[in-house]
Ligand SMILES: [Zn+2]
């Protein structure tokens with residue numbers, strides 16, 4: 089997906105496209121591996137010297153709520169990484185280096201959500217991650 093499509097999605101949901109939001113989308117698209125909020129902040133500072141980490145977090149989380157960004161590594165705010173993309177999937181997360189690998193499957197099945205419906209709970213999303221050690225970290229011992 090191109091930047092314009094992500095921007096359009098924000099518009100469709102009634103969100104304003106601020107220059108910062110556009111820049112954050114640009115930055116996410118430019119990274120090969122999903123960056124942390126801190127890395128996004130470092131990249132955006134060249135264009136918006138006054139932007140705070142909180143503002144970056146707020147915008148990244150908004151994009152996550154809209155389904156434009158996948159949140160990876162849920163264990164802590166500092167270790168979280170943000171992957172832009174539409175397609176729902178899950179991740180293997182390395183406990184040593186924090187690297188994440190995409191895995192193209194979802195453990196959640198429609199019938200498992202029946203339990204939520206019985207509680208009159210409206211499901212809007214879910215998160216699931218597999219933790220372990222990547223090939224490089226295993227080699228290093
Ligand atoms: Zn690793």
Ligand SMILES: [Zn+2]
Pocket residue numbers: 158171177178179189190191
């Ligand atoms: Zn992924």
Ligand SMILES: [Zn+2]
Pocket residue numbers: 176177178193194195196214216
């Ligand atoms: Zn899933």
